[in-house]
Amino acid sequence: MNERIIELARQAECSETWGMDAWQFNKEELTKFAELVINECAQVCKTVGAERVSNADEKYQLGREMGAEVCHNTIKHHFGIKDE
DSSP states (O other): OOHHHHHHHHHTTOEEETTTTEEEOOHHHHHHHHHHHHHHHHHHHHHHHHSOOTTOOHHHHHHHHHHHHHHHHHHHHHTTOOOO
16 A cells, blocks of 8 residues: 555554554544545645746746646535635
8 A cells, every 4th residue: 555545544543453454444534534635635736736837938837826726626625625
């Protein structure tokens, strides 16, 4: 399993069954884990939008930033996650 996913599961305080490569989630842990994953995906959109593109004019860069913001907001809205 991806190390970042494992880290997010631990942040959500999910129970890891040692030696069995298995995780146990109660409803609150599963909700918190899902929110962490969704927030991280939405943040990737913002990160991509913030990156400068070499030789790009300002209009292109602004469109990229706006598109990234729309992507970020759409992902969070789709899953009902409010900005903190």
